[in-house]
Amino acid sequence: MIPQPGDVYPEKFSYLNTPILKEQRDCHMTHTSALVHDLLREGFDRSPMFNGRIKSLGPRYCPSIEDKINRFAEKDAHQIFVEPEGWHTVEVYVNGFSTSLPEDVQYRALKSVKGFENVKFFRPGYAIEYDYFPPTQLRHTLETKLVNNLYFAGQINGTTGYEEAASQGLMAGINAHLKINEKEPFILKRDEAYIGVLIDDLITKGTEEPYRMFTSRAEYRTLLRQDNADLRLTPKSFELGLATEERMGRMKEKQDKSQRFVEFFKKTSFVPDEINPILEEVSSAVVKQSDKLFKVFSRPKVTMDHMLSLNSVSDFVKENQLNSEVLEQAEIQVKYSGYIEKEKNNADKLHRLENVKIPESFDYSKLKSLSYEAREKLEAIRPVTISQASRISGVSPSDISVLLVFLGR
Numbered sequence: 165m166i167p168q169p170g171d172v173y174p175e176k177f178s179y180l181n182t183p184i185l186k187e188q189r190d191c192h193m194t195h196t197s198a199l200v201h202d203l204l205r206e207g208f209d210r211s212p213m214f215n216g217r218i219k220s221l222g223p224r225y226c227p228s229i230e231d232k233i234n235r236f237a238e239k240d241a242h243q244i245f246v247e248p249e250g251w252h253t254v255e256v257y258v259n260g261f262s263t264s265l266p267e268d269v270q271y272r273a274l275k276s277v278k279g280f281e282n283v284k285f286f287r288p289g290y291a292i293e294y295d296y297f298p299p300t301q302l303r304h305t306l307e308t309k310l311v312n313n314l315y316f317a318g319q320i321n322g323t324t325g326y327e328e329a330a331s332q333g334l335m336a337g338i339n340a341h342l343k344i345n346e347k348e349p350f351i352l353k354r355d356e357a358y359i360g361v362l363i364d365d366l367i368t369k370g371t372e373e374p375y376r377m378f379t380s381r382a383e384y385r386t387l388l389r390q391d392n393a394d395l396r397l398t399p400k401s402f403e404l405g406l407a408t409e410e411r412m413g414r415m416k417e418k419q420d421k422s423q424r425f426v427e428f429f430k431k432t433s434f435v436p437d438e439i440n441p442i443l444e445e446v447s448s449a450v451v452k453q454s455d456k457l458f459k460v461f462s463r464p465k466v467t468m469d470h471m472l473s474l475n476s477v478s479d480f481v482k483e484n485q486l487n488s489e490v491l492e493q494a495e496i497q498v499k500y501s502g503y504i505e506k507e508k509n510n511a512d513k514l515h516r517l518e519n520v521k522i523p524e525s526f527d528y529s530k531l532k533s534l535s536y537e538a539r540e541k542l543e544a545i546r547p548v549t550i551s552q553a554s555r556i557s558g559v560s561p562s563d564i565s566v567l568l569v570f571l572g573r
C-alpha cells in the first residue's frame with residue numbers, strides 16, 4: 165500500500181488554544197481490481213440492495229463499493245483509503261469499501277485487495293435503511309409545525325452525516341430552551357452560517373435523498389469562510405450564554421487586531437524603491453510614485469510574506485504582537501475586500517426581502533394570479549418571509565411580485 169502521511173502543519177478544529185496532534189500515524193492507499201469486482205459481483209443476487217428488498221436511495225456522495233461497480237462499470241479499479249483507528253489497536257477503517265454484501269463475499273473480495281492478503285475482520289460492513297419525516301413540515305427553529313414543542317434534528321429530517329446531525333441538534337436544543345423561557349427564536353441566516361443554509365434548504369425545499377451539506381449549496385461562500393467562523397458566530401453564541409468570556413475575549417482580540425492591521429495598510433504609504441523589488445520578483449508592473457500599501461498588497465501574487473519584509477510592516481507586527489491568525493485574517497480582508505463587499509451587498513438585498521413577513525395564516529387560495537404550482541407549494545411549505553418563498557422550487561419571480569403587491573410592498 166502507498167503511505168499517505170498527514171498534514172505537515174495540521175490545522176486545529178477549535179479557535180481556543182487547544183493542543184494539536186503533534187505525531188500522526190500514516191493512512192495508506194490501495195485499490196480494488198477487476199478480480200475484486202468479479203468476486204463482489206458473485207454476491208449481487210444475495211444483496212438486499214439489488215434483489216429489490218430495499219428500495220431506498222443510498223447516499224449519493226458515499227456510495228457502497230457494489231454501487232460503484234454498478235454505476236461506473238467502465239472502471240476496473242477504485243481507490244481505498246486505509247485509516248488507522250487509533251494508537252493502541254491494529255484496527256483500520258477501510259474507507260471506500262462500504263458494503264452490505266454477504267459476509268463471505270466481502271471477506272473473499274477484501275483478501276484479494278493488494279495489501280489485504282492476510283486481513284482479519286473485526287466486523288463486516290453493513291448498511292442500514294431508515295425512514296424520515298419530510299422536513300418541509302418544520303419551522304426554521306426545527307420545531308414541527310404539526311406538534312407544538314416537538315423538535316426534530318438529524319437523520320429524522322432526511323440528512324446524513326455527523327456534522328449535519330450535530331448542528332441541527334444544537335439548533336433544536338437552543339430553540340427549545342429559548343421557547344420554554346419565552347425568548348425570541350435563534351435563527352441563522354444563509355449568509356451567516358452553513359447551518360443557516362442547511363436548515364433553510366431542508367424546510368424550504370425538502371429532500372428526496374439523504375441530504376448532505378456542501379459548500380456549493382451556499383450562495384455566500386466568500387462570507388462563510390472557515391477563517392472567520394469565530395468572528396461570525398462567537399458573538400451570537402456569547403449572547404445566548406453558550407460561549408465563555410474567554411472565547412469571546414479571544415475573538416474580540418483577533419477582530420480588533422486584524423482591523424487595526426488592515427487600517428495600517430490603508431493609511432501607510434510606501435516609497436517605490438522599497439516596493440519595486442517585490443513587484444519585479446512576482447512579475448507585477450513596477451510603480452513610479454508612492455502610494456498606500458493596501459494598493460500593492462491587493463495585487464495578485466503579493467503576499468503577507470512580501471509585506472513582512474518591509475520594515476514598517478514588521479515593526480507594526482512586533483509592536484502589536486500580531487499572531488499568525490491575525491496575519492491570515494488581515495491578508496484575506498485586504499486581498500478579497502472587493503469580493504467580500506460585493507457579496508455583502510447582495511446579502512443585504514436579500515435581507516430586505518427577508519424583512520417582508522408573510523402572516524402564518526395567509527390564504528394563498530385567494531390569490532388567483534399566482535400560478536397553480538406556486539399556490540400549491542406555498543400552501544404546503546408556508547414560508548415565513550418573501551425571501552424564503554422565493555427559494556421554493558416552482559415559485560417564480562412573477563409569483564413573488566404578486567405576493568409583494570398583495571403585501572403592500
Ligand SMILES: Cc1cc2nc3c(=O)[nH]c(=O)nc-3n(C[C@H](O)[C@H](O)[C@H](O)COP(=O)(O)OP(=O)(O)OC[C@H]3O[C@@H](n4cnc5c(N)ncnc54)[C@H](O)[C@@H]3O)c2cc1C
Nearest residue numbers: 262290291292317318319320323324325326327328329330
Ligand atoms: C455504517 C455507517 C457509516 C457512516 N459513516 C459516516 C461518515 O463517515 N461520516 C459522516 O458524516 N456520517 C456517516 N454516517 C452517517 C451518520 O452516522 C448519521 O447520519 C448520524 O449519526 C445521524 O445522527 P442522528 O443523531 O440523527 O441519528 P442516530 O445517531 O441514529 O441517533 C438516533 C438515536 O435515537 C435512538 N432511538 C431510536 N429510537 C428510539 C426510541 N424509541 N427511544 C429512545 N431512543 C431511540 C437510537 O438508539 C439512536 O441512539 C454513517 C452511517 C452509517 C450507518
